[in-house]
Amino acid sequence: xxxxxYKMSELHSLLHKKEISxxxxxxxxxxxxxxxxxxxxxxxxxxxxxxxxxxxxxDEKLATEEEFGLLFGMPIGVKDNxxxxxxxxxxxxxxxxxxxxxxxxxxxxxxxEADAVxxxxxxxxxxxxxxxxxxxxxxxxRNPWNIExxxxxxxxxxxxxxxxxxxxxxxxxxxxxxxxxxxxxxxxVGLKPTYGRVSRFGxxxxxxxxxxxxxxxxxxxxxxxxxxxxxxxxxxxxTSANVDVPDYVSALTxxxxxxxxxxxxxxxxxxxxxxxxxxxxxxxxxxxxxGATWEEVSLPHSKYALATYYLLASSEASANLARFxxxxxxxxxxxxxxxxxxxxxxxxxxxxxxxxxxxxxxTFALSSGYYDAYYKKAQKVRTLIKQDFxxxxxxxxxxxxxxxxxxxxxxxxxxxxxxxxxxxxxLTIPVNLAGVPGISIPCGLVNGLPVGLQIxxxxxxxxxxxxxxxxxxxxxxxxxxxPVL
Amino acid sequence: xxxxxIEQVKHVAHLARLAITxxxxxxxxxxxxxxxxxxxxxxxxxxxxVPPTSHVLNMKNVxxxxxxxxxxxxxxxxxxxPDQQDGQFRVPAILE
Numbered sequence: 001x002x003x004x005x006y007k008m009s010e011l012h013s014l015l016h017k018k019e020i021s022x023x024x025x026x027x028x029x030x031x032x033x034x035x036x037x038x039x040x041x042x043x044x045x046x047x048x049x050x051x052x053x054x055x056x057x058x059d060e061k062l063a064t065e066e067e068f069g070l071l072f073g074m075p076i077g078v079k080d081n082x083x084x085x086x087x088x089x090x091x092x093x094x095x096x097x098x099x100x101x102x103x104x105x106x107x108x109x110x111x112x113e114a115d116a117v118x119x120x121x122x123x124x125x126x127x128x129x130x131x132x133x134x135x136x137x138x139x140x141x142r143n144p145w146n147i148e149x150x151x152x153x154x155x156x157x158x159x160x161x162x163x164x165x166x167x168x169x170x171x172x173x174x175x176x177x178x179x180x181x182x183x184x185x186x187x188x189v190g191l192k193p194t195y196g197r198v199s200r201f202g203x204x205x206x207x208x209x210x211x212x213x214x215x216x217x218x219x220x221x222x223x224x225x226x227x228x229x230x231x232x233x234x235x236x237x238x239t240s241a242n243v244d245v246p247d248y249v250s251a252l253t254x255x256x257x258x259x260x261x262x263x264x265x266x267x268x269x270x271x272x273x274x275x276x277x278x279x280x281x282x283x284x285x286x287x288x289x290x291g292a293t294w295e296e297v298s299l300p301h302s303k304y305a306l307a308t309y310y311l312l313a314s315s316e317a318s319a320n321l322a323r324f325x326x327x328x329x330x331x332x333x334x335x336x337x338x339x340x341x342x343x344x345x346x347x348x349x350x351x352x353x354x355x356x357x358x359x360x361x362x363t364f365a366l367s368s369g370y371y372d373a374y375y376k377k378a379q380k381v382r383t384l385i386k387q388d389f390x391x392x393x394x395x396x397x398x399x400x401x402x403x404x405x406x407x408x409x410x411x412x413x414x415x416x417x418x419x420x421x422x423x424x425x426x427l428t429i430p431v432n433l434a435g436v437p438g439i440s441i442p443c444g445l446v447n448g449l450p451v452g453l454q455i456x457x458x459x460x461x462x463x464x465x466x467x468x469x470x471x472x473x474x475x476x477x478x479x480x481x482x483p484v485l
Numbered sequence: 486x487x488x489x490x491i492e493q494v495k496h497v498a499h500l501a502r503l504a505i506t507x508x509x510x511x512x513x514x515x516x517x518x519x520x521x522x523x524x525x526x527x528x529x530x531x532x533x534x535v536p537p538t539s540h541v542l543n544m545k546n547v548x549x550x551x552x553x554x555x556x557x558x559x560x561x562x563x564x565x566x567p568d569q570q571d572g573q574f575r576v577p578a579i580l581e
Contacts, residue, residue: 102561195541209540238547239540307524318501325502327574329565339579344504356503361517363501364489377527379537384530386538418516419523435541459542 003028004168005482007219008074011168015062015073022062022073022117026055029075029119033166036485039147041139042161044080045088046120051075054117061115069115070229076111076169077161080121081128082213083202084108087118091204092136093126095350096330105202106237107171107213107230114229119167122157126352127321128178128206130154131424134415135354142411143185144483145449149408152182158216159186163483169226170216175207176309177403177428179214180440184403184452187442187481189223189469190216192428194460195435196241198227199234205320207313208239210432219479220441220470224248227462243460251463252470257291259468260396266302267401267427267454276402279444279451284400286475287468297396299388304381305430306422310358311365311378312433317355318362324350357418382433389434393458398468402427403440403452427454437462441469442478450478488521489514 003011003025014020030048037043058073078084081091083101085108090096104112111118125135133141133156141156143149144164151160155172159182162170172179174192183190191214198213205211215226231245263284268277284294326332326346333349336342351359365374392399404424414421431438436459443453453472457465473479494514498505505513559572568575 099565102557102564196544235549239542239544241542241544301530304527304530307527310520311524311527322502326567327576328562330567332567336577339577340502341504342577343502347502348504351503356505357513357516357520359501359503360494360497360513361520363497364493364517364521367497367500374521374524376537377532378524379539380532380535381527381530382538383535384532386541419519433541 002032002165004165004218008071008168008222008225012072022058023052023055025073026051026075026117026119029167032164036164036166039142039485040144040160040164040166041141042122042157042164042166043077043120044090044092044123044138044157047087047118051117051119058115058117069113070225071111071114071116071169074116074169075119075167076116076171077120077122077158077167078108078118078171079124079155079158079173081124081173081204082108082171083204084118084121087121089121090138091127092124092138093350093352093355094137094331095324095347099330103202106199106234108202110229116169122155122161122170124157125154126355127204127317128154128173128175129317129354129358131177131181131421132414133157134411135352137352140411143408144485145187146408148410149449150185150411152185152408154178155216156182159183159188159190162186162188162216162218164485165482168218169222171213172216173203173211173213174432175210175313176432177425179216180403180428180438180452180454181425183216183440184450185408187450187478187483188216188218189220189439189441189479190214191223191227191439191462191465192431192437193227193231193462194437196239197437197460197462198230199237199240201234201236207316208320209316210313220466220473221249221252224252224466241460246463248463248466251467253467254471254474256287256468256471259292259398261287261292261294262297262392262396262399263294264299264302264399264401265296266299271423271426272402272405275446276404276406276451279446280400280402280453283443283453283472286472290471290475294400297392299392299430301381301384301388302430305385305433306426308378308381308385308433309429310361310422311374312382314358314362315365315375316362318359318366321355321359354418385430386434389436397464399456401454403454407446407449407451431456435459437465439465439469441473442481444478445481487518488525489518
């Protein structure tokens with residue numbers, strides 16, 4: 001039994017009854033990290049000294065004050081593309097191997113204001129480009145359910161750390177499925193908020209029109225608490241939305257009677273494994289039993305989402321990653337004859353192959369003579385994909401399907417062919433293109449590996465997603481299953 | 486027919502300020518060709534009258550008051566610099 005088997009509200013009552021202290025919670029985190037990290041390898045950097053000092057400070061506060069932050073005393077891991085002042089932030093890239101940020105991302109600032117305790121930075125695919133965390137420039141993170149399998153990606157460290165019980169909370173980021181897919185593979189709860197719901201200030205940009213930071217946790221309720229803390233308008237991010245943030249936890253009523261669910265036939269068709277299909281159909285039965293109804297619908301442009309995504313995300317990345325040039329921060333080559341040569345050598349030595357591939361694809365798609373045929377064409381198809389979602393949401397409350405076509409795959413299985421790896425994200429990418437929110441929650445176990453159920457909602461309607469996810473969670477016990485490490 | 490030639494890949498690498506070896510150029514040509522060929526399935530769709538989406542929310546220019554504020558301290562700005570001199574970033578010679 002671990003303290004992290006309790007949800008936050010239970011831990012808070014133990015804290016107030018003085019049965020545990022914040023220091024106990026932080027110790028629990030580091031104890032578990034020392035036990036399992038050799039196998040899991042989720043963390044790139046630990047911040048033990050500061051975390052323990054912060055815990056003492058919070059224990060003091062618990063004894064003397066009356067007002068506490070919403071995430072009081074909760075240990076949290078942060079994906080390594082979110083900047084943390086004075087705590088190395090690498091994006092799992094050699095080009096930022098020594099980068100020491102001079103400010104905190106807005107989400108990190110909000111975690112501090114909410115009295116959370118950052119314990120360290122989590123591994124990922126380099127610059128969030130990948131679906132298995134195998135593209136990390138530093139280490140291989142393993143799936144806690146089967147260490148021969150990938151944890152998913154790009155937020156593989158975040159999902160694995162929560163699944164392994166190293167931290168009860170983690171932040172990830174999701175550009176084409178990078179929170180939901182690893183959450184599915186690791187059997188945890190991961191939400192990609194509506195585009196604009198959470199500030200991107202301090203999130204190292206990959207594809208700015210798609211990136212969102214989001215919460216990864218064991219339970220839906222904890223997930224809602226973490227989203228509550230990080231959501232809302234931020235003057236430092238002009239794409240953060242000026243839309244009121246509701247009380248997410250109050251949406252967890254358990255009541256989904258009358259809920260109208262759309263199930264896209266494209267999400268249960270070709271490419272989706274039979275076991276995953278059966279798990280999702282079973283989940284739909286559970287939801288029916290709770291008073292919801294479901295119908296098959298079509299998102300006719302789904303098959304074009306993958307191509308659209310790779311053109312748009314790579315184009316945006318090629319511009320965003322131009323800043324890594326060895327001048328102001330990060331790695332610089334030792335052997336350059338002149339400035340241009342320094343740029344080229346630095347970038348070639350600093351970036352891994354997947355990052356180079358996408359920078360080149362994006363540069364090509366944006367280059368004169370190809371812009372209309374590739375980049376602009378993809379932007380137009382993005383409109384059609386977005387309209388598919390709008391049409392379905394005119395009649396339905398949520399869209400439900402699997403998060404991924406299969407459970408976690410073996411390490412090394414898909415690294416040789418980029419297109420095979422990309423195909424993993426066919427069910428999550430459309431959600432980013434449309435900008436709507438989506439969650440993955442556990443809904444089954446196939447050969448010892450978790451299956452993820454994806455629930456997609458309307459713009460800024462994370463509350464309904466949480467309500468459905470919570471009702472499902474209460475009616476099942478998939479979230480109570482834990483990997484044995 | 487291939488969508489992208491090895492010369493184009495080398496040119497794109499130069500534009501992106503990436504030094505690539507002959508071997509890498511061959512590998513990237515093959516891989517990029519496969520990805521671009523895959524992407525051409527978008528041509529099945531008639532998008533003549535479809536407006537492009539660059540941003541999913543209906544946001545126009547977001548304005549704020551133009552108020553002077555303190556910039557970052559020089560020490561912070563240069564903290565991560567690989568090379569610096571006299572409060573400035575130092576780089577190799579621009580001309581040989």
